[in-house]
Amino acid sequence: MPIWMSLSFQNSFSPEMESINFFHDFSMTMIIFIFLLSSYFIFSSLMGEFFDNFSIESHELELFWTFTPTLFLMFLAIPSMKVLYMTEDSQKPCFTFKITGHQWYWSYDFMNCLEEVDSFYDSSLMSRLLKVSNVVNLPSFSNIRGLVTSSDVIHSWSIPSMGVKSDCSPGRLNQVFLMSKLNMLTVGQCSEICGANHSFMPIVLIFSIVLTIFSFVNTSMS
Numbered sequence: 369m370p371i372w373m374s375l376s377f378q379n380s381f382s383p384e385m386e387s388i389n390f391f392h393d394f395s396m397t398m399i400i401f402i403f404l405l406s407s408y409f410i411f412s413s414l415m416g417e418f419f420d421n422f423s424i425e426s427h428e429l430e431l432f433w434t435f436t437p438t439l440f441l442m443f444l445a446i447p448s449m450k451v452l453y454m455t456e457d458s459q460k461p462c463f464t465f466k467i468t469g470h471q472w473y474w475s476y477d478f479m480n481c482l483e484e485v486d487s488f489y490d491s492s493l494m495s496r497l498l499k500v501s502n503v504v505n506l507p508s509f510s511n512i513r514g515l516v517t518s519s520d521v522i523h524s525w526s527i528p529s530m531g532v533k534s535d536c537s538p539g540r541l542n543q544v545f546l547m548s549k550l551n552m553l554t555v556g557q558c559s560e561i562c563g564a565n566h567s568f569m570p571i572v573l574i575f576s577i578v579l580t581i582f583s584f585v586n587t588s589m590s
């Protein structure tokens with residue numbers, strides 16, 4: 369859940385978001401280290417400590433400042449690619465639902481139901497811009513696939529605590545993967561400026577173990 373005056377990421381509710389959090393902390397540590405190291409060398413050079421006739425046209429020095437940044441970039445690229453592939457991997461979803469963005473509400477199609485459920489913004493002072501008329505109930509501890517599209521302009525379906533964000537383009541289907549490791553309520557909003565009421569398109573998802581048991585029994589019986 370978003371917290372007032374919070375400067376960092378929201379608490380993670382999915383393995384994908386945990387990996388993103390880890391990668392953020394890891395890359396920030398490296399960036400701070402590089403910043404401190406380069407500041408030290410710049411400051412020392414300005415003070416005249418490293419001026420030496422042997423450092424001019426030194427092959428060893430050139431090799432050092434070519435390979436060290438390459439090494440740092442590789443250390444950043446490997447976990448970055450791992451997170452990218454982890455968030456895009458299909459992982460055999462056990463449940464699929466369709467998300468359609470409209471100006472300015474979301475509608476959800478659960479495939480086995482005959483009609484779409486519309487989810488409008490519900491003005492309430494309890495949770496500002498984060499309450500909806502119909503919440504989405506989903507099973508926890510299950511791999512869920514969301515097919516994302518739009519009926520008018522480009523929207524973006526985003527749940528920060530689950531590391532999910534996907535553009536909803538008209539005439540095109542994108543997919544997102546959700547896997548909650550907790551029974552909880554999580555919120556998101558449209559993240560693409562889509563018109564006058566763009567701020568009034570909240571998303572509320574509730575993950576519960578009851579639905580997980582129900583879908584397991586349902587699958588076993590069929």
Ligand SMILES: [Cu+2]
Nearest residue numbers: 523524558562
């Ligand atoms: Cu939108």
